[in-house]
Amino acid sequence: MQNFTFQNPTKLLFGKGSIALLSKEIAKTSKVMLTFGSGSVRINGVYDQVIAALAGYNLVEFWGIEPNPKVETLRKAIELGKAEKVDFILAVGGGSTLDGTKLIAAAIPYAGDAWELVLNPKLITKGIPFASVMTLPATGSEMNSGAVISNLATQEKFSFRAYFPQFSVLDPEVTYSLSPYHIACGIADTFVHVMEQYLTSPGQSLLMDRWAEGILMTLTEIAPEIDENPRDYDLMSNYMLCATMALNGFIGMGVSQDWATHMIGHELTALHGLTHGESLAIVLPGTMTVLSEQKKDKILQYGERIWGINKGSSGLRIAETIARTEAFFRSLGLHTRLSELNIGEETIAEIELRFDERDAKFGECQNVNSVVARAILECCL
């Protein structure tokens, strides 16, 4: 096991009715900015619950943080936050609203342009405290310090590390209004977050392996049940907690990590607007195929423990394991091939060029460069 330092300061308030607890967590004297997406929270009643819980507070609202939040939109929120001198921000929405809020919180006290903080997070010296009411289980953003921001002008999408939410409210009942597509993307995103931290080489940490496999097994078990019954409180509770636990640092202690699938997926989103979870469902089987020699032992472990694949030569078992992984994503109703979305050589060439220009070296062996990224994408056609 590698040396590591672990600290996660985010407090979780989990369960039905938890939104009502907001006033216990935010000082009454605060000037609070509420940040929202495009309006799902008005339809499902979450907005009303938040406003009721914060009755008597001095509130400012910012609406319109879009999926794959754009710095162009966030600059407007930063301007509003500066003008109103807000000193606390509550994000109410999915990962995009929360990620956008992480940049808003960091940029309000910053004199320069917000995009500079995305490109160089070391410039973040102080920031405004923020918290979330998370409405879409997927990103883990509710309990991590990461955020992914897009730039419309340059068609770029970059992740950066800011700081953690002070607390996050997770009420599984707010997920009842999610579309089947967003649930599918959320499950795929959660699954791939685990795979990025798990599918490297075996024997680094027995405990991390078992925790990671626990999340993967839970997801494969509940996914078909959620499809049947997306308003089952216990199912949605498990899904929600899987998403949080998959990317809050708990399964990544002392082990190497990959993240190449995410880096390639972000390019597909930047260029074509693909929903994040679906981009990963397309790329992961390609990554597993191209890096199957390097990841051989872990793919065999994963295949046996998650899918019960334990017969035949190692080559056959690896092929079957990759096929089962893709079939799982397809069972969620997601596309798993670029050609299904009319994405082809032009995009592959552009991503290859971008990786080249940035001298990209992703993956646990730092060997996913432009050439390997091309090979992965060609596998995804």
Ligand code: NZQ
């Ligand atoms: O905009 P609103 O009206 O809120 O509607 C949203 C949006 O259209 C809707 N939605 C959210 N909760 C809902 C709901 N609709 C009905 N009922 C609810 N309860 O769902 C749509 C998608 O929302 P979005 O926030 O974009 O989805 P998600 O949570 O998957 O976030 C995706 C973003 O997070 C980034 C992705 O790259 C992408 O930009 N990621 C962030 C990470 C992190 N911070 O650690 C890690 C991830 O790997 C990921 O990259």
Ligand code: ZN
């Ligand atoms: Zn993700």
